[in-house]
Amino acid sequence: MTTDQRDQRPLRADAQRNLERVISSARALFAERGMRAQMEDIAAHAGVGIGTLYRRFPTKEALVTALVRQRFQEFAVIATECESIEDPYLALATMMRKQAESTEGDAAFQLAMMNIDSFSWDGIEEDKSALNAIVTRIIKRAKASHQVREDLGIEDFGMVMCGITASMYFMHDGPSWRRHLDFVLAGLRPQ
Amino acid sequence: MTTDQRDQRPLRADAQRNLERVISSARALFAERGMRAQMEDIAAHAGVGIGTLYRRFPTKEALVTALVRQRFQEFAVIATECESIEDPYLALATMMRKQAESTEGDAAFQLAMMNIDSFSWDGIEEDKSALNAIVTRIIKRAKASHQVREDLGIEDFGMVMCGITASMYFMHDGPSWRRHLDFVLAGLRPQ
DNA sequence: AACGATACGGAACCGTGATTCCGCTTGTCA
DNA sequence: TGACAAGCGGAATCACGGTTCCGTATCGTT
Numbered sequence: 030m031t032t033d034q035r036d037q038r039p040l041r042a043d044a045q046r047n048l049e050r051v052i053s054s055a056r057a058l059f060a061e062r063g064m065r066a067q068m069e070d071i072a073a074h075a076g077v078g079i080g081t082l083y084r085r086f087p088t089k090e091a092l093v094t095a096l097v098r099q100r101f102q103e104f105a106v107i108a109t110e111c112e113s114i115e116d117p118y119l120a121l122a123t124m125m126r127k128q129a130e131s132t133e134g135d136a137a138f139q140l141a142m143m144n145i146d147s148f149s150w151d152g153i154e155e156d157k158s159a160l161n162a163i164v165t166r167i168i169k170r171a172k173a174s175h176q177v178r179e180d181l182g183i184e185d186f187g188m189v190m191c192g193i194t195a196s197m198y199f200m201h202d203g204p205s206w207r208r209h210l211d212f213v214l215a216g217l218r219p220q
Numbered sequence: 221m222t223t224d225q226r227d228q229r230p231l232r233a234d235a236q237r238n239l240e241r242v243i244s245s246a247r248a249l250f251a252e253r254g255m256r257a258q259m260e261d262i263a264a265h266a267g268v269g270i271g272t273l274y275r276r277f278p279t280k281e282a283l284v285t286a287l288v289r290q291r292f293q294e295f296a297v298i299a300t301e302c303e304s305i306e307d308p309y310l311a312l313a314t315m316m317r318k319q320a321e322s323t324e325g326d327a328a329f330q331l332a333m334m335n336i337d338s339f340s341w342d343g344i345e346e347d348k349s350a351l352n353a354i355v356t357r358i359i360k361r362a363k364a365s366h367q368v369r370e371d372l373g374i375e376d377f378g379m380v381m382c383g384i385t386a387s388m389y390f391m392h393d394g395p396s397w398r399r400h401l402d403f404v405l406a407g408l409r410p411q
Numbered sequence: 412a413a414c415g416a417t418a419c420g421g422a423a424c425c426g427t428g429a430t431t432c433c434g435c436t437t438g439t440c441a
Numbered sequence: 442t443g444a445c446a447a448g449c450g451g452a453a454t455c456a457c458g459g460t461t462c463c464g465t466a467t468c469g470t471t
Contacts, residue, residue, distance in 0.1 A: 040417090040418095041417060041418065041467085041469080042468070042469090043419085043468070044417075044418060044419090044468090047418085047419085067457090067458060068458075068459060068460085069421095069459085072420095072421095077419075077420080078419060078421055079420075079421065079459090079460085080418090080420055080421065080461090080462085080463095081418070081419055081420070083459095083460070083461080084417090084418065084419080088459080089458095089460095182395070184394045184395050185395055185399060185403075187394060188387050188391050188394050188395055188397070188399065188400055189387075189400060191387055191390055191391055192383035192384060192386050192387045193383060194386070195334060195383050195386030195390075196379050196380075196382055196383045196386075198334075199334040199382055200378070200379050203375045203379050204375050204376055204379055206379070208376060209380060209383050209404075211407070212376075212380065212403075212404050212407035213403050213404060213407055215406065215407035215409070215411070216402070216403035216404055216407030216408075217403060218406070220406070229447095231447090231448095232437085232438055232439075232447060232448065233438070233439090234437075234438070234447095234448070234449090235438090235447075235448060235449095238448085238449090258427090258428060259428075259429060259430085260428075260429085260451095263450095263451095268449075269449060269450035269451055270429090270450075271431090271432085271433095271448090271450055271451065272448075272450070274429095274430065274431080275447090278430090279429080279430080280429065280430095412471105413470100413471090414469105414470090414471090415468105415469100415470095416468090416469090416470100417466105417467080417468075417469095418465105418466080418467070418468085419464105419466065419467085420463105420466095421462100421463105422462095422463105423461085423462085424459105424460080424461070424462095425458100425459090425460080425461095426457105426458100426459090426460100427456105427457090427458095428455100428456095428457100429454105429455085429456085429457105430453105430454080430455080431454070431455090432451100432452095432453085432454090433450105434449105435448105435449080435450090436447105436448080436449065436450095437446105437447085437448075438445105438446095438447080438448085439444105439445095439446090439447095440443105440444095440445100440446105441443095441444090
């Protein structure tokens with residue numbers, strides 16, 4: 030779940046506890062400082078030594094990737110929930126709103142969304158395409174109901190969410206990113 | 221113009237030449253590598269020593285800021301040109317298109333637009349507000365003609381351009397940022 | 412309770428890249 | 442054309458942060 034299911038024997042009790050602390054501290058510090066959050070600070074915040082942190086995540090990149098994967102999985106859950114909304118357009122709009130909402134304050138994910146820092150994000154593809162499958166269905170349904178432009182595609186979804194994420198990440202003052210989302214949702218309508 | 225008008229005596233001929241080379245190399249390398257472009261490489265690309273580069277721009281931040289100011293000034297020119305377009309909505313839309321277009325490949329500016337890297341961007345405010353004045357007029361006119369939402373504000377403009385810049389900066393594959401701009405322009409219409 | 416596998420802490424190490432320093436060179440001006 | 446301020450180059454310095462290493466501590470099993 031966290032690192033990877035592939036590894037066998039369960040963690041020692043204390044190690045498991047530390048792992049959870051590290052993840053939650055990482056989330057908190059990345060949210061607070063973006064990618065500038067330092068490994069050492071994360072360890073300290075979690076109340077463990079750096080060595081311990083590195084035992085679970087061999088690099089900073091690995092740590093960030095783990096966090097991002099979790100969020101993609103959460104996205105998939107949200108998308109699935111929204112798929113059961115009757116109105117096709119509302120399903121799409123609600124999904125976008127909820128995903129954006131859940132992204133707020135998750136700098137690690139935001140960065141991944143935006144591909145910053147030349148990380149390779151190994152192992153994300155899998156989670157990403159699982160999500161894409163669901164989103165594609167939702168878009169298809171919305172198009173079939175003629176409530177959104179016919180030329181809307183799954184790639185547009187990624188791009189637009191990236192832009193909205195940017196508004197969220199960068200514009201700390203100014204109007205809320207929600208407004209940006211509103212504009213885009215309106216712009217998705219036919220024509 | 222480049223560094224600051226405030227400094228008196230004109231540069232020595234060779235220094236002026238080098239300054240221009242440095243600026244153009246900086247633009248090129250930032251475009252190519254984003255903020256990862258290194259001072260040393262910029263100097264080398266310009267055919268000067270690092271010491272020379274640092275003589276004009278005491279820090280990397282100063283260099284980037286200079287480039288960004290130039291672009292804001294260019295934005296102002298574009299905005300002014302567009303102000304003379306008769307149709308109010310077209311004026312706004314064209315301005316946004318042209319500004320975005322001129323931003324393509326200018327990583328330094330893109331970063332500024334997005335506020336990355338915790339730079340302070342000292343001295344930009346001036347140029348920024350000069351631009352804002354013009355844009356505000358264009359928006360006001362568009363609203364008066366009822367061709368865009370009544371609640372559109374100058375802050376929305378900044379946010380939206382930031383989002384589009386992000387699409388431009390981050391989504392090297394996928395659809396073009398122009399599509400994102402299309403969505404937003406459509407979404408700016410009344411209601 | 413004893414033992415080996417796991418895990419822990421954190422000082423030391425290292426690479427990267429910005430910035431400084433200073434002895435030498437060149438443009439400008441009288 | 443001589444003097445000197447302005448400019449130049451680039452090796453050396455520094456700071457910062459990620460990563461490694463290893464002696465010690467703890468867990469879980471027999």
